[in-house]
Amino acid sequence: GEDVEQSLFLSVREGDSSVINCTYTDSSSTYLYWYKQEPGAGLQLLTYIFSNMDMKQDQRLTVLLNKKDKHLSLRIADTQTGDSAIYFCAERRPGGYNKLIFGAGTRLAVHP
Amino acid sequence: DTAVSQTPKYLVTQMGNDKSIKCEQNLGHDTMYWYKQDSKKFLKIMFSYNNKELIINETVPNRFSPKSPDKAHLNLHINSLELGDSAVYFCASSQNPGLAGNTGELFFGEGSRLTVL
Numbered sequence: 001g002e003d004v005e006q007s008l009f010l011s012v013r014e015g016d017s018s019v020i021n022c023t024y025t026d027s028s029s030t031y032l033y034w035y036k037q038e039p040g041a042g043l044q045l046l047t048y049i050f051s052n053m054d055m056k057q058d059q060r061l062t063v064l065l066n067k068k069d070k071h072l073s074l075r076i077a078d079t080q081t082g083d084s085a086i087y088f089c090a091e092r093r094p095g096g097y098n099k100l101i102f103g104a105g106t107r108l109a110v111h112p
Numbered sequence: 113d114t115a116v117s118q119t120p121k122y123l124v125t126q127m128g129n130d131k132s133i134k135c136e137q138n139l140g141h142d143t144m145y146w147y148k149q150d151s152k153k154f155l156k157i158m159f160s161y162n163n164k165e166l167i168i169n170e171t172v173p174n175r176f177s178p179k180s181p182d183k184a185h186l187n188l189h190i191n192s193l194e195l196g197d198s199a200v201y202f203c204a205s206s207q208n209p210g211l212a213g214n215t216g217e218l219f220f221g222e223g224s225r226l227t228v229l
Contacts, residue, residue: 031216042116042202042220043155086153092216097167098143098209100218102155 004103006089011109018076020106022089027070029091034063034074037086037105046074046087076108084110115139118203118221125193126229132189133224135203142208143167144186145218146178149200161186162208190226198228 005023012018024032030051035043049056049063049072056063062075072089086105093099116137125131137144145168146158160168161180175191190197204218 033216035218040222042204042222043218044220045217048215048217088155097160097162098206098214098216098218099157099160099168100216101157102147105153105155 004089004091004101006103006106008104009107011111012079014079014081014110014112016079018079018083018108020074020087020108022072022103024070024072024089024091025101026091026093027067028094030094031092032065032072033090033100035088035090037088043088079110081110084108116203116205116219116221118224120224121222122225124227124229127193127195129193130189130191131193132187133201134187135221136185137205137219138184139205139219141205142183143206144180145204146186146188147202147204149202149223155202193228195228198226200225
Protein backbone atom coordinates (compact mmCIF):
# COMPACT_ATOMS: atom_id res chain seq x y z
CA GLY A 1 0.00 0.00 0.00
CA GLU A 2 0.91 3.65 -0.19
CA ASP A 3 0.68 4.37 3.54
CA VAL A 4 3.22 3.81 6.27
CA GLU A 5 1.23 2.10 9.01
CA GLN A 6 1.50 2.43 12.76
CA SER A 7 -0.83 1.65 15.62
CA LEU A 8 -2.39 4.83 16.92
CA PHE A 9 -2.06 4.49 20.67
CA LEU A 10 0.19 2.89 23.26
CA SER A 11 -0.11 3.19 27.02
CA VAL A 12 2.69 2.04 29.32
CA ARG A 13 3.60 2.29 32.97
CA GLU A 14 6.56 4.44 33.96
CA GLY A 15 9.71 2.34 34.09
CA ASP A 16 8.45 -0.29 31.68
CA SER A 17 9.66 -0.70 28.09
CA SER A 18 7.65 0.69 25.20
CA VAL A 19 7.65 -0.90 21.76
CA ILE A 20 6.22 1.03 18.84
CA ASN A 21 5.80 -0.82 15.55
CA CYS A 22 5.68 0.38 11.97
CA THR A 23 5.19 -1.20 8.56
CA TYR A 24 6.62 0.76 5.69
CA THR A 25 5.91 0.47 2.00
CA ASP A 26 8.99 0.48 -0.20
CA SER A 27 11.65 -2.21 0.17
CA SER A 28 14.04 0.11 -1.68
CA SER A 29 13.77 2.84 0.93
CA THR A 30 17.27 3.82 1.97
CA TYR A 31 16.76 5.21 5.47
CA LEU A 32 14.08 4.63 8.08
CA TYR A 33 13.45 7.18 10.80
CA TRP A 34 11.74 7.72 14.11
CA TYR A 35 10.60 11.26 14.84
CA LYS A 36 9.06 12.55 18.07
CA GLN A 37 6.42 15.27 18.28
CA GLU A 38 5.59 16.90 21.59
CA PRO A 39 2.36 18.93 21.98
CA GLY A 40 2.41 22.18 20.04
CA ALA A 41 5.83 21.52 18.58
CA GLY A 42 7.37 20.36 15.34
CA LEU A 43 8.83 16.93 14.79
CA GLN A 44 12.34 16.15 16.00
CA LEU A 45 14.50 13.31 14.80
CA LEU A 46 14.99 10.67 17.51
CA THR A 47 17.00 8.14 15.59
CA TYR A 48 17.40 6.60 12.17
CA ILE A 49 18.65 3.37 10.67
CA PHE A 50 20.23 2.72 7.31
CA SER A 51 18.52 0.04 5.28
CA ASN A 52 21.50 -2.34 5.34
CA MET A 53 21.39 -2.57 9.14
CA ASP A 54 19.25 -4.85 11.31
CA MET A 55 19.57 -3.06 14.59
CA LYS A 56 20.73 0.20 16.05
CA GLN A 57 21.04 1.06 19.71
CA ASP A 58 21.28 4.58 21.08
CA GLN A 59 21.11 4.83 24.88
CA ARG A 60 17.51 3.92 25.84
CA LEU A 61 16.45 3.52 22.22
CA THR A 62 16.70 0.33 20.17
CA VAL A 63 15.61 0.23 16.55
CA LEU A 64 15.00 -3.10 14.82
CA LEU A 65 14.61 -3.39 11.07
CA ASN A 66 13.19 -6.41 9.25
CA LYS A 67 13.60 -5.62 5.55
CA LYS A 68 11.92 -8.79 4.39
CA ASP A 69 8.70 -7.87 6.16
CA LYS A 70 9.24 -4.10 5.81
CA HIS A 71 8.84 -3.82 9.54
CA LEU A 72 10.48 -1.27 11.80
CA SER A 73 10.22 -1.04 15.56
CA LEU A 74 11.33 1.37 18.25
CA ARG A 75 11.91 0.16 21.77
CA ILE A 76 12.23 2.70 24.57
CA ALA A 77 13.72 1.21 27.73
CA ASP A 78 12.76 2.54 31.17
CA THR A 79 10.03 4.76 29.76
CA GLN A 80 9.61 8.09 31.53
CA THR A 81 6.73 10.56 31.66
CA GLY A 82 8.83 12.88 29.47
CA ASP A 83 8.62 10.27 26.74
CA SER A 84 4.89 10.94 26.34
CA ALA A 85 4.52 12.23 22.79
CA ILE A 86 3.56 11.16 19.29
CA TYR A 87 6.14 8.99 17.53
CA PHE A 88 6.29 9.00 13.76
CA CYS A 89 7.88 6.36 11.61
CA ALA A 90 9.16 7.55 8.21
CA GLU A 91 10.84 6.03 5.19
CA ARG A 92 13.09 7.74 2.69
CA ARG A 93 12.11 6.71 -0.80
CA PRO A 94 14.92 6.08 -3.28
CA GLY A 95 15.87 8.84 -5.66
CA GLY A 96 17.72 12.03 -5.02
CA TYR A 97 14.97 14.17 -3.60
CA ASN A 98 14.84 13.20 0.07
CA LYS A 99 11.17 12.33 -0.11
CA LEU A 100 10.14 11.15 3.34
CA ILE A 101 6.85 9.31 3.77
CA PHE A 102 5.46 9.44 7.29
CA GLY A 103 3.07 7.24 9.20
CA ALA A 104 0.14 8.70 11.13
CA GLY A 105 2.05 8.56 14.39
CA THR A 106 1.67 6.52 17.57
CA ARG A 107 0.56 8.43 20.64
CA LEU A 108 2.52 7.15 23.63
CA ALA A 109 1.01 7.79 27.05
CA VAL A 110 3.16 7.05 30.09
CA HIS A 111 1.36 6.70 33.42
CA PRO A 112 2.68 6.30 36.96
CA ASP B 113 18.15 31.11 17.87
CA THR B 114 15.29 29.24 16.25
CA ALA B 115 16.62 27.07 13.42
CA VAL B 116 13.42 26.84 11.34
CA SER B 117 10.86 29.53 12.06
CA GLN B 118 7.38 29.88 10.65
CA THR B 119 4.92 32.75 10.86
CA PRO B 120 2.17 33.03 11.78
CA LYS B 121 1.81 30.26 14.34
CA TYR B 122 -1.99 30.52 14.23
CA LEU B 123 -4.20 31.72 11.42
CA VAL B 124 -8.00 31.87 11.47
CA THR B 125 -9.72 33.02 8.30
CA GLN B 126 -12.89 32.80 6.25
CA MET B 127 -13.48 30.53 3.28
CA GLY B 128 -12.50 32.16 0.00
CA ASN B 129 -9.73 34.30 1.46
CA ASP B 130 -6.09 34.22 0.37
CA LYS B 131 -3.37 33.74 2.98
CA SER B 132 0.38 33.22 3.22
CA ILE B 133 2.64 31.38 5.63
CA LYS B 134 6.30 32.30 5.78
CA CYS B 135 9.26 30.11 6.64
CA GLU B 136 12.90 30.88 7.24
CA GLN B 137 15.82 28.66 8.20
CA ASN B 138 19.21 29.74 9.53
CA LEU B 139 20.88 26.33 9.28
CA GLY B 140 22.53 26.98 5.94
CA HIS B 141 20.55 24.16 4.34
CA ASP B 142 19.94 24.00 0.63
CA THR B 143 16.60 22.21 0.74
CA MET B 144 13.25 23.24 2.22
CA TYR B 145 9.86 21.54 2.42
CA TRP B 146 6.22 22.10 3.20
CA TYR B 147 4.26 19.34 4.93
CA LYS B 148 0.57 19.27 5.81
CA GLN B 149 -0.62 17.55 8.99
CA ASP B 150 -4.34 16.88 9.09
CA SER B 151 -6.56 16.40 12.12
CA LYS B 152 -5.69 12.69 12.28
CA LYS B 153 -1.99 13.61 12.45
CA PHE B 154 -1.17 12.25 8.99
CA LEU B 155 1.85 14.19 7.73
CA LYS B 156 2.06 14.52 3.96
CA ILE B 157 4.68 16.24 1.86
CA MET B 158 3.43 19.00 -0.39
CA PHE B 159 6.50 20.66 -1.91
CA SER B 160 10.25 20.71 -1.76
CA TYR B 161 12.74 23.24 -3.07
CA ASN B 162 16.46 22.78 -3.49
CA ASN B 163 18.39 26.01 -3.96
CA LYS B 164 15.22 27.81 -5.03
CA GLU B 165 14.32 25.11 -7.55
CA LEU B 166 11.13 23.07 -7.15
CA ILE B 167 12.06 19.39 -6.86
CA ILE B 168 9.02 17.76 -5.24
CA ASN B 169 5.49 18.75 -6.15
CA GLU B 170 2.94 16.32 -4.84
CA THR B 171 -0.70 16.21 -5.92
CA VAL B 172 -1.71 19.49 -4.35
CA PRO B 173 -4.42 21.84 -5.69
CA ASN B 174 -2.95 24.68 -7.71
CA ARG B 175 -4.50 27.07 -5.18
CA PHE B 176 -1.31 26.32 -3.23
CA SER B 177 1.72 28.14 -4.56
CA PRO B 178 5.11 27.91 -2.90
CA LYS B 179 7.70 30.60 -3.46
CA SER B 180 11.39 30.48 -2.59
CA PRO B 181 13.03 33.92 -2.93
CA ASP B 182 16.33 32.47 -1.70
CA LYS B 183 17.48 29.18 -0.27
CA ALA B 184 16.82 30.31 3.32
CA HIS B 185 13.15 31.10 2.71
CA LEU B 186 10.18 29.11 1.49
CA ASN B 187 6.76 30.72 1.67
CA LEU B 188 3.39 29.13 1.03
CA HIS B 189 0.53 31.11 -0.48
CA ILE B 190 -2.96 29.66 -0.54
CA ASN B 191 -5.72 31.15 -2.69
CA SER B 192 -9.46 30.74 -2.25
CA LEU B 193 -9.21 28.90 1.04
CA GLU B 194 -11.55 25.94 1.61
CA LEU B 195 -12.69 24.22 4.80
CA GLY B 196 -10.54 21.19 3.93
CA ASP B 197 -7.41 23.34 4.01
CA SER B 198 -7.68 23.51 7.81
CA ALA B 199 -4.57 21.76 9.10
CA VAL B 200 -1.18 22.36 10.64
CA TYR B 201 1.40 23.26 8.01
CA PHE B 202 5.00 22.42 8.79
CA CYS B 203 8.03 23.85 7.14
CA ALA B 204 11.24 21.83 7.25
CA SER B 205 14.77 22.01 5.91
CA SER B 206 17.60 19.58 5.28
CA GLN B 207 21.02 19.38 3.76
CA ASN B 208 21.19 18.91 0.01
CA PRO B 209 19.77 15.42 -0.61
CA GLY B 210 22.29 14.83 -3.36
CA LEU B 211 25.26 15.00 -0.96
CA ALA B 212 26.98 11.69 -0.31
CA GLY B 213 26.24 10.34 3.15
CA ASN B 214 23.33 12.70 3.69
CA THR B 215 21.05 10.95 6.18
CA GLY B 216 18.09 13.03 5.07
CA GLU B 217 17.32 14.40 8.53
CA LEU B 218 14.58 16.99 8.41
CA PHE B 219 14.56 19.94 10.77
CA PHE B 220 11.01 21.08 11.39
CA GLY B 221 9.50 24.38 12.35
CA GLU B 222 6.86 24.51 15.08
CA GLY B 223 4.00 24.52 12.63
CA SER B 224 1.33 26.99 11.55
CA ARG B 225 -2.21 26.03 12.51
CA LEU B 226 -4.63 27.20 9.83
CA THR B 227 -8.36 27.23 10.61
CA VAL B 228 -10.76 28.02 7.81
CA LEU B 229 -14.29 28.97 8.91
